[in-house]
Amino acid sequence: MMVEEETEQEVDAAISVYGADCTVICRFPPHLLVRLQPRTANDVSQQFVEAVLMIQANSKYPEEPPMLELKDTKGLEDAKATRILSDLRDLASDLASNPMLVAICEKALDSITEMNQPDGNCCFCIEPLVMENKFTIMKLISCFHCFHSECFIRWWRWMLQGRGLDVSDLFLALQLEEDKDSVASCEKLLEQTEVNCPVCRKAIHPHDLASVWGALFVDNGQEDEIVPDAEVIFSKSERERKAKFDTLFKVQQDRGGIVEPKKLEVIVPGMFVSVPSTRATESGSGLATASFELPESSSLSASAVECESSQQDNILLSQGRQHVLGAETISDNGRIPKSGGRGLNQPRVRYGRQVNRGGTRRGNWVRRDRGTGLNE
């Protein structure tokens, strides 16, 4: 009876130390589940490993040490989990006949804190995940898969672009709503694009993105593609300039002075098409001649662009809203795919459906009708 009372006190002690992390399945003989999280002052983004310690004793406790198991391990290599467990079992047999529940939990927390490092390589670059500072590595909260923040961001931007979303436009939209809460912003972004973990395909949680939120919109300077510099794009003067040209653009549009490239149009000589700098040599001389005057008599219809190649000077585009078409988005038959985005990054045209979950699948093909309705 005395033993039982002492043991129940031990269980109470564990409850008071671990609070919500401690689940009591049975008070006597003690059967507990303790959630083990590295001691990182509650900074969840810096926890790269996690496990649940199960302590199950029989009625001979504490003479006979309890059974110990690690469950639901995340980010922890099997070898490491085995090592933690054998250390704990050694401790338990050393402490036989003494109160040991809290001591075991403390030891487990120490070990897991010691092993709080992301394992292996980043799946994007296959380079080791080495923590240089708090921001080099990010972790997905639901699956604990880790990546270099930089690699993950590059991929995320790519995914957004593939779905026709422009990062800068999105950011401006979110900023205008004066949304200071990054998690709320991530939620909004994820509403528009479903993104799954590249390793296990689990859906990505808004909190996962919150840690890299700020970085998503900053140019890391290493892209080969043209990525607008966030500082310039979001600077006050640039926004004012954009607003000014937006107004001018609207005025011109209202007067019928703007002929916008429509999705089925053919590029004609003199049309303003920006070409990535690497291919500048291939671009025509008409590139540099984007005029900015408002023609008095112009009321060109969109269809005129296709046939009236001589009237090139009438094609006006506001500099604030250039329709920039990357050379690679022009399909081989000379037609321009849908030009939806307005930013510097023309969204890549992608046809893929949502990624299948689970194992690989094979089957037959069906014809892909590129640009439906192109040739009626």
Add this chain to the structure above:
Amino acid sequence: MSSSSPKGLSRIAANRLHKELKEWQMNPPAGFKHKVSDNLQRWIVEVNGAPNTLYENETYYLQVDFPENYPMEAPQVIFTHNPPLHPHIYSNGHICLDILYDSWSPAMTVSSICISILSMLSSSTEKARPVDNDRYVRNCRNGKSPKETRWWFHDDKV
């Protein structure tokens, strides 16, 4: 790295491929040989049919072409020369396998692709072309890439 071509590999893609090649040389997937060449952007991989399967003692060649934005974008993987007779491999070498198209993830590597293809070969129970082979191959006559095909994946078994 073929630097002269405008669609050459990006710096990131080249770094990643160097890493993959190094890892491959140290630990090649069983049944595969990388044909040594100085072209990082196109790998030719020799495939040997697994023992106790329909393709035992047979040798095939995979051609893996990497896009500028690899690994964001999937590589193009086709069989060259004489593609194996398989219900999901067309006579022009195109392979109907979802991870090469819609289900590509940057976490995959050439090595993991090769293993998937070998497992696809190994689980085959008959040596036959896909039923729609002729129609598809005719449709691809102008050197169309399989990445431009809209594939319909329905078979979880073979």
